[in-house]
Amino acid sequence: MKSRNLVLGMAVIALGFTACKNEKEKEAEKIVDTYVVYVDSLGTVATEDAKANWQSIEATYELKSNQAATALTELKEDEKVKEKMDASKAKYDALKAKMMAEMEASKPDPKQVMRNALFGEGKIGADMNFSWVNAGNIHGVYQQFVHTVEDNKDRYSREDWDEVKMMYEALDSRKNTVEKEGLSSSDNRKIAGLKMKFAPMYTLNRMGAKSEEMQKAKQ
Known part of the structure; x- marks a missing residue:
């Protein structure tokens, strides 16, 4: 009887760890998704508005990027998630290069x-x-x-x-x-x-x- 109770107890603990782990992974996935959605949303911002608010955009991006990178470790460097993040990073880098070029060109001589x-x-x-x-x-x-x-x-x-x-x-x-x-x-x-x-x-x-x-x- 004692042995059976011990096994049941260990099973409950194991289920608890699994549930906790799943919650952490879900939270991590949510953070990554927030990062991806944020980068996608930048594509809808008018160029002039993006240039005027670039400092704020860049600061927000850095914050969400760092959060997503930390979340990725919770997902055991999941390749699909990593590919999704890399695609968003490439998209942001392209947008940043465009903004930098336009801001440089608009600077007065x-x-x-x-x-x-x-x-x-x-x-x-x-x-x-x-x-x-x-x-x-x-x-x-x-x-x-x-x-x-x-x-x-x-x-x-x-x-x-x-x-x-x-x-x-x-x-x-x-x-x-x-x-x-x-x-x-x-x-x-x-x-x-x-x-x-x-x-x-x-x-x-x-x-x-x-x-x-x-x-x-x-x-």
């Missing part, structure tokens, strides 16, 4: 951003065409240029200063043409004052930017 600040939105493009600068507006153009440089001088890198110098020389070249087209003596004097302000500001700040760059390189 830093040189154009600088040109817009120095001369006005869309006034100067990569072709460096200054034909719009004339005797009537050239003083204002120099004014905006020099004041913008002054406002940003502490933020410019050595490369930025080189770009500033190139655009300044292009503007100066245009001035030579404008002078022959009726530039007033008054505006010419004002421009000369702005040029006197720009020259030492450029020299000192570019030297400072170069020194700072060299210090960072040593570190």
Whole structure:
């Protein structure tokens, strides 16, 4: 009788372990399915919305991916489940590559951003065409240029200063043409004052930017 009770007791315990194990496996499968469904759902998100919320999407993906990887161990590295997870990972990686490429392509050109600040939105493009600068507006153009440089001088890198110098020389070249087209003596004097302000500001700040760059390189 005792022996029979012992066998029955062991059978109950075994059934308990099996039930517990099945519950863990079911929970693990549910976690993996949640991961797969999440990745699938990303395919329905509009591109612009995905780009705008990419940080949040990536953080959520990492969390669900790690949870699914842990759940897979509960399923004894089940090959079918692993294949399902690998397919979802490949799908996510493809989406991420697409998003990264689109976000990179939509980034504003830093040189154009600088040109817009120095001369006005869309006034100067990569072709460096200054034909719009004339005797009537050239003083204002120099004014905006020099004041913008002054406002940003502490933020410019050595490369930025080189770009500033190139655009300044292009503007100066245009001035030579404008002078022959009726530039007033008054505006010419004002421009000369702005040029006197720009020259030492450029020299000192570019030297400072170069020194700072060299210090960072040593570190």
